[in-house]
Amino acid sequence: MNRLGGRIRNRREALHMSLGVVAQKAGISSSALSQIENAKAFPSIVTLKAVADVLHITVGELIGENETIKHSPLLIQKDRIFIKQNTTGARLYSLSHRETAKQMGTYLIEIPPNSDTDDFFAEHRGQEFCHVLKGEVQFELDKKTFVAIEGDSLYYNSFKHHKVINQKEEQAIILWVVTPPDTHCELPASNIETERIINK
DSSP: OOHHHHHHHHHHHHTTOOHHHHHHHHTSOHHHHHHHHTTSOOOOHHHHHHHHHHTTOOHHHHTTTTTTSOSOOOOOGGGOEEEEEOTTSOEEEESSOOOSSOSOEEEEEEEOTTEEOTTTOOOOSSEEEEEEEESEEEEEETTEEEEEETTOEEEEETTSOEEEEEOSSSOEEEEEEEESOOGGGSOOGGGSOOOOOOOO
C-alpha cells in the first residue's frame, strides 16, 4: 500500500466510513477507490479533492504535505527550548519541537516582577491566544489595558499592538500561542540556545 492509499484508508476507518460510502459520496466507483488505496492507480487532482472533501481533510494532508512534523509529538518539560531573554528579564521558551511545517507557535513566557514582554512578538497578520498560568499581569492591547489573573485568557488579532507587563512582586507565567508561528523563534537548533528546565 502506498502512503496516499494508506492515508485514505486510515482516515475513512477513523471516521467509520466504508470504502463504498466514500466512493459513492466522492462520485467514483468502489473499484476505483480500492485501486487508489492499493497503489494500483493514482487519482486526478479533481478526484483527490472529492475524496478529501468526503473525508473532511485537505488535499495537502492526504498527500503528506505536513509530514515534516515529528513522529513523536511529545516534548517533555525538562526539554523545553529556551529562545531568548529580553532586556527586562522576561524569558521566552518554545513548547514544541522546531519544524518547518508548523502552523502554530506554542510558547511559555516567564515574566519576573517589574518586567514585560517587549521585544518578543511584533505585530503581524495572524491571531494569538494567551492564558495566564500564574500571577497577575496588565495586558496592553492597542489603547486598552486589561488586568488578567491566573486562569484568564485573551484571544486577539496579531496586527494590534500588544504587550504584557508584570507590576506585581510575584513572577507571572503565560502560555502564548501564535499563528502563524514567529519565524525567529523557529530557527535551527544551532542558532538558538537550549537549556533544560528543572521542575519547580
